[in-house]
Structure formats: C-alpha cells, structure tokens
Amino acid sequence: MAEADNDDLISLLEEEEKDIDLPNLLPLLAVRDVVVFPDMLLPLFVGRSISIRAVDEAVAKDGFILLVTQKKQHLKEGPQPDDLYTIGTIARILRILKLPDGRIKALIQGIAKAKIIKYVRKRSFYRVKSEVIFEKPVKNITIPIEALMRSVRKHSEKIIELKDEFSGDISSILESIESPGKLADLVASNLKLKIEESQSLLELVDPVKRLKKINKFLSRELELSSMQAKIQSDVRVEISKNQRDYFLREQVRAINKELGDSDDKSKEITEYKTKIKKAKMPSEAGKAAKKELKRLSLMHPDSAESSVIRTYLDWLVELPWSKSTKDNLDIKKAKEELNAAHHGLKKIKNRILENISVKKLNPQSKGQILCFAGPPGVGKTSLGQAISKAMGRKFIRISLGGIRDEAEIRGHRRTYIGALPGRILQGLKQCNTNNPVFMLDEIDKIGADFRGDPSSALLEALDPEQNSEFSDHYLNITFDLSKVMFILTANITDTIPSALFDRMEVINLTGYTEEEKQIIAEKFLIPRQITENGLTPKTLSISNGALLKIIQEYTMEAGLRNLEREIKKICRKIARKIAEGEKKLFQITQNNLHQYLGLHKYYPEMDKEESQVGLATGLAWTQVGGEVLYVESSLISGKGDLIITGQLGDVMQESARAAVSYTKANLQSLDIEKDFFENLDIHIHVPAGAIPKDGPSAGIVMAASLISSATGKPLNKDIAMTGEITLRGRVLPIGGLKEKALGALRAGINTIIIPEKNKKDIAELPANVKRKIKFISVKNMDEALSIVLEKEKNETKKTSNNK
Structure with missing residues (x-):
C-alpha cells in the first residue's frame, strides 16, 4: 500500500478545511491493490492506456479525478463498470511525471468521498457523473468516543513499534488529529487490510462507527504483529545460537590445526569416503552408503543416531561386495588334495571334481547347494574343509542346531537396539570373500517357534535362482550369494522341510567297514x-x-x-x-x-550261540548307522490275542499284524493245524525295549519269527533278513541297504536275505562288503522261509544219534 510522506501529511492535517467546488463530471481512474481515502497523499504509477488518457483529461482541465478500486485485481486492460466499486474518492493531481517507458507517475491527494451515479463516457476512457458523500461532523466528543480514539492511537503506536516501519514523532501526529473520522481514515490508509475490508471502511459514512470498526481491525493486527515479532525473536535467538556454535567449532578447528591435532569428525568422514570407494559396492549399496554418510556428516558426533549410522556404514564397507578368491581349477591337484584328506568317499569326491570341471569350462556358473546326509562321525564337516582346500576357497561354518529365530538368518531391522545382520552375512564378513565354501551344519535340527521359521528364511539363500538378490533385514539392500558354495549337513533328511529339501543335492554318506x-x-x-x-x-x-x-x-x-x-x-x-x-x-x-x-565293551556274536526257535535276526537303519535287530516270538495259552512289546512305532506294529495275518492265512501251506492259534496268544518282542523303533522293513523278520515258533523249526543264526511283507507274502524293497550291510558285518553276519528289487543297490556297495557278504534276493515269504528255516530240533537230534 502506498503511504503518505510525513511532512506532507502533517501539513495536510494542519491545513484548515476550505470549501472546494468539486465538479460533477469527472474522469475515472481504476486503481488496483489500494483503496484511496480522503486526505490521503500517495504516488500512483499509471500504465494502462485507458488510465493514462483519464489522467491527461484531468490534468488538461482542473486536475480533479475520481479514483475507484476494481474488484478483481488480476484484470488486464480495460475493466468494465461491473468490475469496479461504485464508491470511490475524488482526488486532486498535484504533480505528474512521464517516464521513458510511457507510464506516468502521479502524486495525488484525496479530497472527498463520492458515489458514481452514471457512466457518461466509455470510449477511450471513462467519464462518470458523481455525487459527493458528506459525513456529519462530530461536534461533541463524548467520553466513550474519546476512549475509543485513545484506544486507536495506542494500538497504532504499538503496531508501529512492533513493526518498526516509521521514524519520527508518530505520537504527536496521532494526538494532533481531533476528528474521529479523519483519525479513522488516517489509520485505515496506513493499515495493511484486505481490499474488501478497506472498501467497507470507505463506504461507512458514520465516523464513530468507522472508528469502532478500525479499532477491531487494529486489535487483530496487534495480535498478529505480536505473534510475528515473537516468531522473529525466536528465530533470531536460534540463529544466534547456531552462529555461536559454528564460530566456536571453527575456533576449535583452528586451534587444533595450529597445535597439529586433526579434526576427528572430518577425518572420519574422509575415511568413510575412501572405504566406500574401495569397497566397490553395487550402485544400490553405494547410494545407500553415501546417503547415510551425508546424514552422519550433519549430526553431532556424540548423538545416539550417529553411532547407529557408523555401525551400519562399517558393515557396508566391510562386506566383501567384490572380493573373491581365485579358484583352483587344476583337477589333478584337487583330486590329490581330496585323497590326502579323506579315505574312500569316491562318489562325493567325483561330485566335487565335476563341480570344479564345470567351473573351469564356465566361470560364470552359479554356486552349488550340496547336502551331506549320514550318521555322526563319518566326516561330513571335515569333508567340507577338504573341499574348500581342494578348490582354493576360504571355509566358513555355522551351526544351525537349535536355532529358532528367523533373525539369525536374515538379521534384525535397524530400528532395534543392537541390531546386526544375519549369520550368513556375518560369515561372509568374517572370511572376507564372496565365494567361500559355506557350511551350514545340522540343518535337520533347526527349529521354529513364535519368532519365526529359520528354515523358511533359508529358502532364498539356498536357491541358486534367487540368492543373487538375497535381502537381509539389517542392510535392507540386496547382496549377491550366487558365488557361494553352500554345503549342508544332516543326520537324517526326514525333518528337513520339503521346500528346503527340494533345493539341495543330497549326497548320502554311509558308515565305514x-x-x-x-x-x-x-x-x-x-x-x-x-x-x-x-x-x-x-x-x-x-x-x-x-x-x-x-x-x-x-x-x-x-x-x-x-x-x-x-x-x-x-x-x-x-x-x-x-x-x-x-x-x-x-x-x-x-x-x-x-x-x-579295560575289558571289551561289545561282543558281536554273543547272541549267536546257536539257532533258536522264534528268534529271527533282522537289520535296522538308525541315525547312527545300521544295526542288527533281533525279533523274538512266543506262543502262550490264551484266547488268540496279539501282544507286541519293545516300544515299537505305529508302522512296525502294523508290520507285526500283517505278519500274523499272513501266517494265519497260510496255515495249510505251512503245515500248521487249522485251529492252532485259537487257544494261544501271540507275543512278539523286540529286545532293547528302552529304544524306540519304527519302520516297515522288519515285516519279513517278524513273520519268520512267528512261523518258526508255530512250526517249531529254528531260524539260522548266521542269516539276517530285511524287507517289508504284504498280506499275500510279497517282499517289498527297503532303504539303507549299505548301512544295514555294514551293521551285519559288525555283528559278524555274512549272509543277508534282501528283497528282489534291492538287487540293483548291491552294485553301489564297496567291493570288500560285496566280497564278505552273501546277498540272497527273494520275491516272497516262501522263498525266504526255505532259506532261513532249519529242520526241527527233534529231527536234528535223531539224525545225530543215527550217525
């Protein structure tokens, strides 16, 4: 808003009112962003052609012109009559100055309010017929009016003090004005009000009402000015504090520099920049590191958040993003290393040599996921170390036994106190290479609870198609695990989740002869x-x-x-x-x-003193290898019930029932009387009753034991059996033949009856095992009985007496 010069304003206020003859027909000048009040002195810049012509017309005559504010401030050339207010101010043009760009600078003085009656001319410029608005002077200044005037003066002075916009004796100017109307017009002309509010004051004829309204505006403006002053004061205090801290830090830096001491913070930032550059991170990791480093540079070194960022940056720069060891692709040398470290294990050694051969022909091949499954003590863990040595890679091992927290694999979010990456990234940082032989021990003993399922978290890491973008919760960026050779170990594979088991290449390690x-x-x-x-x-x-x-x-x-x-x-x-x-x-x-x-602990042949009726020798597979399993059956007086003891599982109990059903269904072919079992209870017992046992492969042993007890024929103590039996006497294939064969050798048994369909597994057995054990394959129970059953004891005694 334009503001009057103080000297001109004082002279204007001191001038006695004179009767001025104002013409009715006046040129109209539309003004923007300002409402001109009577007695107001201000300069105007006139630029629109229609306005310039109106000013020229007024100057050519008596210098009077009607100033009217337009309603819409964004209008360009030529506002229409509807765009203008109807009440304005008649002003006198005191001085004009034509500028080089064609505009006019005019100094005008407000004379009186006027209302537009009619537009007489609308071409080239507006000429209107107007009517002067006279307001009644306040002759008697009452106490309420005097109090209102004092309030307006006081508020005005406070606002001026807060804004510090004017200089000079403001109080004397305000005190010299005794007319409520003129005081209201003077304050309104210098108060920053909206156009609508200023126009409403201009149109208000009653001077007392106008003064009351201006007092309300002053109260609001005083509150706003006080708040603005407080905000500015707070900002100045904060800026002063920051400047003080800055200057102090600069002084400390200068002092340290003179003393030869380095600036720890700048040195730390420089070191991190160097480490980030040397780490050769992918673009995503590099952006994250630079972003965190920028945050660290803006923080106070002793803040809690800065220590969190430092830990995160340390992990980023210390992970082996691009550090790899060179593979040993010499097949002969790798073979020598494997043979020097382990005896036997031909199949596994060939698999490792094949992997090295593929790597030699295709260096971009992805890492392998191998699983060594076998009983304890066969060298699964040490074999992983031998593989790393043969391939020239570093070796890292973590044990997964008992882990139940998913965060052990994927890490914790950085929002947690003491958060760290998972075990996989910790291992890679420890070995400082991105292509080690990484052994995950005891994968079959991993657990799950309310903290998550670690085996599910391993699915991504152990999938060659996905682990190139392995995501750790702590880093929150991907890490490439495709170059890592993962080797897992397990005693049994049954407890490994199927989705995880499907990602592995399982290699079975059996026991040793x-x-x-x-x-x-x-x-x-x-x-x-x-x-x-x-x-x-x-x-x-x-x-x-x-x-x-x-x-x-x-x-x-x-x-x-x-x-x-x-x-x-x-x-x-x-x-x-x-x-x-x-x-x-x-x-x-x-x-x-x-x-x-001391004295020996085991006597392998202590149960083989002689062949006995009802005592059958079987073979079992356990987590610690193959073992000999003895099955006893006995017939006692009763009602035909079946008693099964020895802590047998559901499957093994079903095998016992199947053996009983087969025996009862084939009484005639077995030379057993038809009602033989009606008054007898059958008791089948498997010794070592404290040890749980389960599985279908003892079906043939139970059937042979029961038939031996029913016929009175003893079973050959030197023959062991294994196989699943059906109700029709067929012998079905079993698993773990090598482990069972080794268990038989340890027990001193050299003849084994196996199912016909297991003959193909004999080819994979070691040569010395095949040389020491005679394998007899059978298709059904009749063939097995013809081999394992001896003559009755009575017949044996008679034969010996005759001799």
Missing part, C-alpha cells in the same frame, strides 16, 4: 592323536591286531568318533607314563590292550 576304519585310523587318527598328546611315532606303536580289536570289541558305530576316542585314551595313558619318567617304545598289542582300555 572295518577295513576302511583300520586304514583311516592308521593314516589319520593315530598320527593326529600322537601329535595332540605330545607323543612321537618313536614312543607309540599300535599293531594291526590291536587296532582291529579296538574296532570290533570297543566300538560299535558307523562313524569314527568313538574309535578316535579310544585311541586318544591310549595316548593319554602313555603320555602320563612318559611324564613320570618312563622312556621306551610302548607297543600296543591284542594281549596288552586291556591294560589301557
């Missing part, structure tokens, strides 16, 4: 224990006979842990003797072995 155990002990176990117990080969010698006796009579396992334990026990006792002063070569033989290990 006695010959294999003897070779492994001589090549690996004995030299290792001699070294670990501080001995030398010149102080200890274990004969082959003693070693074989340890294997047969002191251990009964598929793996090698107990064997190594017994060897370690011998080494400890010899170490004590040497520490006590004995210095000689200690020779361990079959005769003195008991002095070191």
Whole structure:
C-alpha cells in the first residue's frame, strides 16, 4: 500500500478545511491493490492506456479525478463498470511525471468521498457523473468516543513499534488529529487490510462507527504483529545460537590445526569416503552408503543416531561386495588334495571334481547347494574343509542346531537396539570373500517357534535362482550369494522341510567297514592323536591286531568318533607314563590292550550261540548307522490275542499284524493245524525295549519269527533278513541297504536275505562288503522261509544219534 510522506501529511492535517467546488463530471481512474481515502497523499504509477488518457483529461482541465478500486485485481486492460466499486474518492493531481517507458507517475491527494451515479463516457476512457458523500461532523466528543480514539492511537503506536516501519514523532501526529473520522481514515490508509475490508471502511459514512470498526481491525493486527515479532525473536535467538556454535567449532578447528591435532569428525568422514570407494559396492549399496554418510556428516558426533549410522556404514564397507578368491581349477591337484584328506568317499569326491570341471569350462556358473546326509562321525564337516582346500576357497561354518529365530538368518531391522545382520552375512564378513565354501551344519535340527521359521528364511539363500538378490533385514539392500558354495549337513533328511529339501543335492554318506576304519585310523587318527598328546611315532606303536580289536570289541558305530576316542585314551595313558619318567617304545598289542582300555565293551556274536526257535535276526537303519535287530516270538495259552512289546512305532506294529495275518492265512501251506492259534496268544518282542523303533522293513523278520515258533523249526543264526511283507507274502524293497550291510558285518553276519528289487543297490556297495557278504534276493515269504528255516530240533537230534 502506498503511504503518505510525513511532512506532507502533517501539513495536510494542519491545513484548515476550505470549501472546494468539486465538479460533477469527472474522469475515472481504476486503481488496483489500494483503496484511496480522503486526505490521503500517495504516488500512483499509471500504465494502462485507458488510465493514462483519464489522467491527461484531468490534468488538461482542473486536475480533479475520481479514483475507484476494481474488484478483481488480476484484470488486464480495460475493466468494465461491473468490475469496479461504485464508491470511490475524488482526488486532486498535484504533480505528474512521464517516464521513458510511457507510464506516468502521479502524486495525488484525496479530497472527498463520492458515489458514481452514471457512466457518461466509455470510449477511450471513462467519464462518470458523481455525487459527493458528506459525513456529519462530530461536534461533541463524548467520553466513550474519546476512549475509543485513545484506544486507536495506542494500538497504532504499538503496531508501529512492533513493526518498526516509521521514524519520527508518530505520537504527536496521532494526538494532533481531533476528528474521529479523519483519525479513522488516517489509520485505515496506513493499515495493511484486505481490499474488501478497506472498501467497507470507505463506504461507512458514520465516523464513530468507522472508528469502532478500525479499532477491531487494529486489535487483530496487534495480535498478529505480536505473534510475528515473537516468531522473529525466536528465530533470531536460534540463529544466534547456531552462529555461536559454528564460530566456536571453527575456533576449535583452528586451534587444533595450529597445535597439529586433526579434526576427528572430518577425518572420519574422509575415511568413510575412501572405504566406500574401495569397497566397490553395487550402485544400490553405494547410494545407500553415501546417503547415510551425508546424514552422519550433519549430526553431532556424540548423538545416539550417529553411532547407529557408523555401525551400519562399517558393515557396508566391510562386506566383501567384490572380493573373491581365485579358484583352483587344476583337477589333478584337487583330486590329490581330496585323497590326502579323506579315505574312500569316491562318489562325493567325483561330485566335487565335476563341480570344479564345470567351473573351469564356465566361470560364470552359479554356486552349488550340496547336502551331506549320514550318521555322526563319518566326516561330513571335515569333508567340507577338504573341499574348500581342494578348490582354493576360504571355509566358513555355522551351526544351525537349535536355532529358532528367523533373525539369525536374515538379521534384525535397524530400528532395534543392537541390531546386526544375519549369520550368513556375518560369515561372509568374517572370511572376507564372496565365494567361500559355506557350511551350514545340522540343518535337520533347526527349529521354529513364535519368532519365526529359520528354515523358511533359508529358502532364498539356498536357491541358486534367487540368492543373487538375497535381502537381509539389517542392510535392507540386496547382496549377491550366487558365488557361494553352500554345503549342508544332516543326520537324517526326514525333518528337513520339503521346500528346503527340494533345493539341495543330497549326497548320502554311509558308515565305514572295518577295513576302511583300520586304514583311516592308521593314516589319520593315530598320527593326529600322537601329535595332540605330545607323543612321537618313536614312543607309540599300535599293531594291526590291536587296532582291529579296538574296532570290533570297543566300538560299535558307523562313524569314527568313538574309535578316535579310544585311541586318544591310549595316548593319554602313555603320555602320563612318559611324564613320570618312563622312556621306551610302548607297543600296543591284542594281549596288552586291556591294560589301557579295560575289558571289551561289545561282543558281536554273543547272541549267536546257536539257532533258536522264534528268534529271527533282522537289520535296522538308525541315525547312527545300521544295526542288527533281533525279533523274538512266543506262543502262550490264551484266547488268540496279539501282544507286541519293545516300544515299537505305529508302522512296525502294523508290520507285526500283517505278519500274523499272513501266517494265519497260510496255515495249510505251512503245515500248521487249522485251529492252532485259537487257544494261544501271540507275543512278539523286540529286545532293547528302552529304544524306540519304527519302520516297515522288519515285516519279513517278524513273520519268520512267528512261523518258526508255530512250526517249531529254528531260524539260522548266521542269516539276517530285511524287507517289508504284504498280506499275500510279497517282499517289498527297503532303504539303507549299505548301512544295514555294514551293521551285519559288525555283528559278524555274512549272509543277508534282501528283497528282489534291492538287487540293483548291491552294485553301489564297496567291493570288500560285496566280497564278505552273501546277498540272497527273494520275491516272497516262501522263498525266504526255505532259506532261513532249519529242520526241527527233534529231527536234528535223531539224525545225530543215527550217525
């Protein structure tokens, strides 16, 4: 809004009112953004052609012109009469100045209010017929009016003080005005009001009412001005504090520089920039790192959030985004490394050599997901270390046994205190390479609870089609796991979720034969224990006979842990003797072995004293390898009930019922009387009753035991059986033939009856196992009985007496 010059305003106010003869016909000047009040002195810039012509017309005559505010401020050229208010102010043009750009600068003075009666001319410029609006002067200034005038003056002075917009003696100017109307017009002309509010004041004829209304506007403006002043004061205080802190930091930096001390924060930021550059991250990770670094640079070094960002940046720069070890693609050398580390395991070694061959021909091939399944102690974990050594890669191992929290695999969100990435990324950071041999041990013992299912979190990591974009909750950006060779280990595969099991290539590791155990002990176990117990080969010698006796009579396992334990026990006792002063070569033989290990723990043939009626020898597969399983049956007086004991599972109990049904259905072919079982109860028992047992492969053994008891014919103690039986006597195939064969060897059994459909599995057995065991395949129960059943005891005795 235009504002009057103080000197002109004072002279205007002091001038005595004079009667001025105002013409009725006046040129009209439409003004924008301002409402001109009487006695108001202000400059106007006139630029529109219609307005310039109106000013020229007024100057050419008596200098009077009607100023009317237009309603819409955005109008361009030529506002229409409807766009203008009907009440304006008659003004006198005191001075004009033509500018070089064609515009006119005019100094005008408001004279009186006027109302437009009629538009006389509308071409080139507007000429209107107007009527002057006279307001009644307030002759008697009452106390309420005086109080209102004081309030207006006080509010005006406060606003001016808060805004600090004017200089000079404002109070004297306001005090010199005694007319309520003129005071209202003076304040309204200098108060920043909306056009509608200013126009409403202009149109209000009663001076007292106008003063009351201006007082309301002043109260509102005073409140706004006070709030604005408070905000500005707060901003100035904050800016002053920030400037003070900035100057202090700059002074500290300058002092440290003079003393030779470095600026820790800038040094830290510089170091992070260097580390980010060296890490060679993908673009997504690089953007995240730079964004977090920028946040860190704007924070106070001691704030809690800055420590969280530092930890996150440390993980980003220390992960091996682009660090890989060079693979050993020499097949012969890799084969030598595998043979030097493990004896046997031909199938697994060939699989690893095939993987190296593929990598040699196609360096871009994805990482493999292998699962070593087998009993404890067969060397699953150590085999992973041998593979890493053969391939020239680093080895990292984590145990998944008992893990129940999904965050152990995928990490925690950064919103949690103490959050960290999952075990997989922790392992990669530890080995500092993105293509290690990564062993996930005991995958079959992973759990699940309310914290999530870790096995489901592994689905992405263990899928070669997805793990190139593995997402960890902590990083919140993808990491490429496609170069990692994952190796999983498990004792059994039944507990592994099917979706996870489908992503693996399962390689079964069975137990070792006695010959294999003897070779492994001589090549690996004995030299290792001699070294670990501080001995030398010149102080200890274990004969082959003693070693074989340890294997047969002191251990009964598929793996090698107990064997190594017994060897370690011998080494400890010899170490004590040497520490006590004995210095000689200690020779361990079959005769003195008991002095070191005590009495033997196992006697494989203790249940094979003679063939017995109702005692059948079977084979079982367990988590720790194959074992011999004995089944006993007995017939006792009763009502034909079936009693099953030995802590058998549902499947095994069903096999027992199937065996009973088969026997009762074939009484005639078995030479058993028709009503033989009517007054007899059948009791089938499997010894080692404290151990749970289950599975269908003992069906043929139970049937043979029952038929032996019913016919009185003993079962050959040197023959073991395995196979599932049907109600019609067919023998169905079973699993784990190699483990069961090794269990039979450990028990001293050299003949095994197997289902006909398992003959194909014999080809995969070690040559020494096939050489020592005679495999007899049968299609049905009749063939098995013809092999395993001996003659009746009475007939055997008669034959011997005749001889």
